[in-house]
Amino acid sequence: MRKEWSLFVSVLTLILFFFFGDSWLADLSNSLWLTFLLVWLFGVILLSAFAIVRHAESLATILGEPLGTLVLTLSVIGVEVLMISAVMLTGEGKPAIARDTMFSVVMTLLGGMTGLSLLMGGLRHHEQTYNLQGANAYLSLIIPLAVLGLVMPNFTRTTPGPMLSTSQSIFLSIMSIGIYGIFLAVQTNRHRNFFVTPDPNENVEGLHGEHEIQSTSHHAIFLVLYILPLVVLAKKFAIPLEYATHALGAPPAFSGFLVGVLILSPEAMSAVRAAVRNQLQRSFNILLGSVLATIGLTIPAVLTIGLITGKTIYLGLDMLNSTLLILLLAVSMVTLSSVRTNVLQGAVHLLVFLAYLMLMFQS
Secondary structure, three states, X not given: OHHHHHHHHHHHHHHHHHHHHHHHOOOOOOHHHHHHHHHXXXXXXXXXXXXXXXXXXXXXXXXXXXXXXXXXXXHHHHHHHHHHHHHHOOOOOOOOHHHHXXXXXXXXXXXXXXXXXXXXXXXXXXXXXXXHHHHHHHHHHHHHHHHHHHOHHHOOOOOOOOXXXXXXXXXXXXXXXXXXXXXXXXXXXXXXXXXXXXXOOOOXXXXXXXXXXXXXXXXXXXXXXXXXXXHHHHHHHHHHHHHHHHHHOOOOHHHHHHHHHHHHHHHHHHHHHHHHOOOHHHHHHHHHHHHHHHHHHHHHHHHHHHHHHOOOOOOOOOHHHHHHHHHHHHHHHHHOOOOEEOHHHHHHHHHHHHHHHHHHHOO
């Protein structure tokens, strides 16, 4: 239990905000108090995210590949959906927070973290190999789901603005879940070998980190215990985050970017560490799997919430971000057309990500 001190911090923070949160969040005009609340909540949520990944990685070690990485991916995506839902339902609601967060996840993972993984791995190992069939399987789903979910809503005629009608939302949700279900069957059963490294010399030591392994029930229980307070704290975090965004004059998409970074930090670090250890297949399983799960599962989740609660959900990106998304997908297709990677490909992915960050503030 001494190793689970972060759970104590999370629960204590939850209790304090349960009794005093309303008064603490009532007046955020004091910049020092606002900064303190943001840093406190950000730190606690980040600690919980790292703990969730730690227990998910331990479960992954027990279950083996590729099922292990799938458990890790779904755990993080579950946190993402819960946090987006909590922020969406806070106050007046934020119709674009889900879109901005999903877009930031795609740009951060497929652009920034994939680029960093390829760059760091290439600097250390010159060239690295991975399973081309598995990577292309991920990309064959990411491309249509990203375009249907984040670009198509701008061009539909049944509803004004970047949103879908009820029938379109139901269709996209069912199709996304259905195609993701088929992918899971392929990944875990029919073509499992697509997602395992083809290189017998690849380093597999410490594949899922160096955490102490307990029983399956132990890690599963703590996984749930860390997730539950995180959902409530996410709603509290949304209030000072929105206030700070307006006070600083930051673009609305910045909130979605921060939420995405907060969720992805532990998993993204695992992917970079894997590439440095010459485990590029695992790195791709984490990064591409998270992008696919984000689009394939988050879109149906937020659309369902919108239909149930009557909240407006914006999905379509503006022309600038749509161009960036299509550019990144094209670059990814070129990168994943060869079984060997190098530092140049990593640098190109990082270039697109840095352009995304620059254009967020200077569009």
